Amino acid sequence: MSLYRIAVHIVPRRGILDPQGKTVADALHTLGFAAVKDVHIGRHIVVELDARDQKTAEQSTRDMCQRLLANPVTEDFEIASVEAA
Amino acid sequence: MKFGIVTFPGSNCDYDAYQAVVESLGEEAVFLWHKDHDLQQSDVIVLPGGFSYGDYLRSGAIARFSPVMQDVIGFAKRGGPVLAICNGFQIACEAGLLPGALLRNDSLKFVCEIVRLRVETSDTLFTNRYERGSILRIPVAHGDGRYTADAATLDKLEGEGRVVFRYVGGPGDADEWWSPNGSMRSIAGIVNDAGNVLGMMPHPERVVDPLLGSEDGLGIFESMLARVTV
Numbered sequence: 526m527s528l529y530r531i532a533v534h535i536v537p538r539r540g541i542l543d544p545q546g547k548t549v550a551d552a553l554h555t556l557g558f559a560a561v562k563d564v565h566i567g568r569h570i571v572v573e574l575d576a577r578d579q580k581t582a583e584q585s586t587r588d589m590c591q592r593l594l595a596n597p598v599t600e601d602f603e604i605a606s607v608e609a610a
Numbered sequence: 611m612k613f614g615i616v617t618f619p620g621s622n623c624d625y626d627a628y629q630a631v632v633e634s635l636g637e638e639a640v641f642l643w644h645k646d647h648d649l650q651q652s653d654v655i656v657l658p659g660g661f662s663y664g665d666y667l668r669s670g671a672i673a674r675f676s677p678v679m680q681d682v683i684g685f686a687k688r689g690g691p692v693l694a695i696c697n698g699f700q701i702a703c704e705a706g707l708l709p710g711a712l713l714r715n716d717s718l719k720f721v722c723e724i725v726r727l728r729v730e731t732s733d734t735l736f737t738n739r740y741e742r743g744s745i746l747r748i749p750v751a752h753g754d755g756r757y758t759a760d761a762a763t764l765d766k767l768e769g770e771g772r773v774v775f776r777y778v779g780g781p782g783d784a785d786e787w788w789s790p791n792g793s794m795r796s797i798a799g800i801v802n803d804a805g806n807v808l809g810m811m812p813h814p815e816r817v818v819d820p821l822l823g824s825e826d827g828l829g830i831f832e833s834m835l836a837r838v839t840v
Contacts, residue, residue, distance in 0.1 A: 541713070542756075542758075542792065544714060544715075544716045544717070544792075545714070548718065593667070596711055598703075598709075598710060598711040598758070598759065598760075
């Protein structure tokens with residue numbers, strides 16, 4: 526078994542109102558970043574776990590996302606990185 | 611009739627629910643500890659308001675896996691009545707007892723105020739003591755109350771008469787859709803497809819006595835008393 530550090534991004538599903546993202550986008554426009562089209566705010570979760578190999582670690586994290594870390598009704602998730610810790 | 615009121619770490623409306631049942635309704639109530647697998651032969655389960663597990667991760671996401679919730683889910687699937695208020699509504703959605711989810715208020719602010727609620731159907735276990743279309747004065751107190759579901763789910767809820775409560779504006783424009791949290795189609799409360807689980811963001815247990823400024827919430831408890839066979 527080895528220790529892996531896996532980062533997950535969870536973001537509001539597209540089309541679902543994201544008031545935080547909208548407020549930040551408005552603030553960026555005020556600061557002069559006129560090119561900003563949209564901002565989405567989610568969360569970044571880092572999980573450290575023991576696993577047989579990288580593939581198993583990633584699959585296990587996917588299961589965690591589906592069961593708890595993300596809400597399948599309103600959020601999408603992606604594995605951002607997997608590295609040996 | 612015996613009401614089982616679940617206490618999670620962070621629940622803060624469990625005593626209000628207890629008082630509503632015991633003092634105002636005159637029925638029996640017990641507290642159910644989140645770590646127990648014992649519903650104590652309750653006839654009705656109340657998932658109360660509060661901030662279970664500090665609202666960590668998402669409101670209701672952790673409480674949904676509490677030991678007692680596995681029994682509550684089984685109870686609900688067997689047709690047992692469940693009244694899920696505020697944080698309870700969030701937990702019930704996370705647990706899959708009700709469709710959809712409750713997201714951060716569109717204002718990004720916690721709302722704590724008396725709202726007007728229209729009874730959209732009196733044909734439920736929870737609202738048979740109200741006239742359809744009647745307006746209730748009832749408080750809300752939440753940061754994550756924006757009911758959200760996909761269009762197909764919303765259409766299904768409406769088509770099947772499962773939208774139980776909607777927020778409405780002041781007396782002058784009571785028919786106009788309005789919401790303190792940006793909820794889709796101004797939805798404030800829904801029931802599951804079998805009709806035995808009600809989730810609602812407003813707090814009926816806080817308005818059960820004229821001393822509290824309104825007793826418009828008592829009808830929900832009386833409706834259950836009228837229908838639930840013990």
